[in-house]
Amino acid sequence: ARRNVLITGCSSGIGLALAVKMARDEQKRFKVFATMRNLAKRAPLEEAAGARLGKTLEIKQLDVCDEESIRTCVNSIPDRRIDVLVSNAGMGLIGPIECQSIEEMKTVMDTNFFGLVRLLKEILPDMKKRKSGHIVIISSVMGIQGILFNDVYAASKFAVEGFCESLAIQALKFKLNPYKLHHKSLIEPGPVVTEFERKVFEDGMKMDLSAADKETAEMFTNIYLKNYKQIFQSLGQSAEDVAEHTVKIILAENPPFRHQTNTLYTPMTTLKYADPNGDLPIDIFYKMVFHHDKVFSASLNFIKLLRWRSRKSFDLGKPSQ
Ligand code: NAD
Numbered sequence: 224a225r226r227n228v229l230i231t232g233c234s235s236g237i238g239l240a241l242a243v244k245m246a247r248d249e250q251k252r253f254k255v256f257a258t259m260r261n262l263a264k265r266a267p268l269e270e271a272a273g274a275r276l277g278k279t280l281e282i283k284q285l286d287v288c289d290e291e292s293i294r295t296c297v298n299s300i301p302d303r304r305i306d307v308l309v310s311n312a313g314m315g316l317i318g319p320i321e322c323q324s325i326e327e328m329k330t331v332m333d334t335n336f337f338g339l340v341r342l343l344k345e346i347l348p349d350m351k352k353r354k355s356g357h358i359v360i361i362s363s364v365m366g367i368q369g370i371l372f373n374d375v376y377a378a379s380k381f382a383v384e385g386f387c388e389s390l391a392i393q394a395l396k397f398k399l400n401p402y403k404l405h406h407k408s409l410i411e412p413g414p415v416v417t418e419f420e421r422k423v424f425e426d427g428m429k430m431d432l433s434a435a436d437k438e439t440a441e442m443f444t445n446i447y448l449k450n451y452k453q454i455f456q457s458l459g460q461s462a463e464d465v466a467e468h469t470v471k472i473i474l475a476e477n478p479p480f481r482h483q484t485n486t487l488y489t490p491m492t493t494l495k496y497a498d499p500n501g502d503l504p505i506d507i508f509y510k511m512v513f514h515h516d517k518v519f520s521a522s523l524n525f526i527k528l529l530r531w532r533s534r535k536s537f538d539l540g541k542p543s544q
Contacts, residue, residue, distance in 0.1 A: 287338030
């Protein structure tokens with residue numbers, strides 16, 4: 224039977240690419256409910272969906288910060304049946320915390336973390352009743368490891384990861400998904416070239432840095448922002464790439480609980496697990512950023528070489544139905 228898939232944040236980036244990819248599935252295995260906060264931004268999705276629109280893809284309004292809008296959307300789906308939920312909507316925030324308001328930080332937590340909590344409060348009980356369902360969360364490598372000037376964003380993704388780790392144990396007991404070992408999968412992309420990256424960079428460039436001391440402000444402008452574009456250019460994936468990984472996870476017979484989409488980034492996240500004291504990744508990042516500009520560019524070159532050698536070489540075993 225065709226699986227109902229609800230995806231949040233489909234007006235751009237990964238959400239849009241994934242919605243279109245699933246709607247275009249040659250075997251027509253999915254009915255996609257592509258949702259977005261503001262329907263006025265539907266044109267790019269409509270255009271990309273083309274002839275699939277109204278057939279395997281429907282566009283619906285859903286704001287992850289508004290419980291009423293989530294309920295209305297779920298109620299409008301036949302039997303409220305969501306077989307696959309992809310929690311993708313999210314936002315970034317960079318800069319020194321002295322220059323960010325608590326309100327701005329709360330918006331990030333409210334979208335990235337409580338957005339997921341609201342979705343699950345509405346959708347998880349139905350999945351438990353049916354004893355089936357797959358929840359796929361677009362987390363980030365920053366859900367495993369913090370990075371300079373991404374303090375609040377990383378905190379929001381850490382919150383997502385901790386929340387899912389706890390719930391996954393309960394889900395296993397419920398044997399929620401008859402086809403899959405886990406009913407939750409955390410997708411952890413590294414840098415992805417989307418609106419997200421553009422918006423975050425532009426906001427960073429416009430940021431009023433007067434509340435920060437001179438050294439911090441310079442660190443942000445002359446080191447972080449200066450290298451930002453280069454990091455996305457050398458390490459960045461496309462939204463379509465991440466969508467491809469996500470579909471493989473959805474179709475995999477035994478999807479992993481965690482899946483990093485960017486093999487070039489794995490050496491960085493591995494540092495975290497290599498040292499239980501936690502000093503190793505902090506020390507390496509510190510050296511990369513502050514001490515050895517040369518080490519930093521050498522690493523980027525090395526990464527480019529790896530990228531060339533390991534293009535799309537991942538295998539998740541054979542897909543299920
Ligand atoms: P994007 O900005 O193109 O997409 C994010 C989408 O979420 C946008 O369409 C936005 O309108 C939507 N959104 C924001 N607040 C919302 C709300 N309250 N309700 C509904 N929708 C809302 O960026 P993207 O890169 O495609 O981001 C998608 C996900 O991927 C996010 O969760 C992000 O944290 C994660 N991610 C992105 C990167 C990256 O480098 N771009 C890396 C790792 C993880």
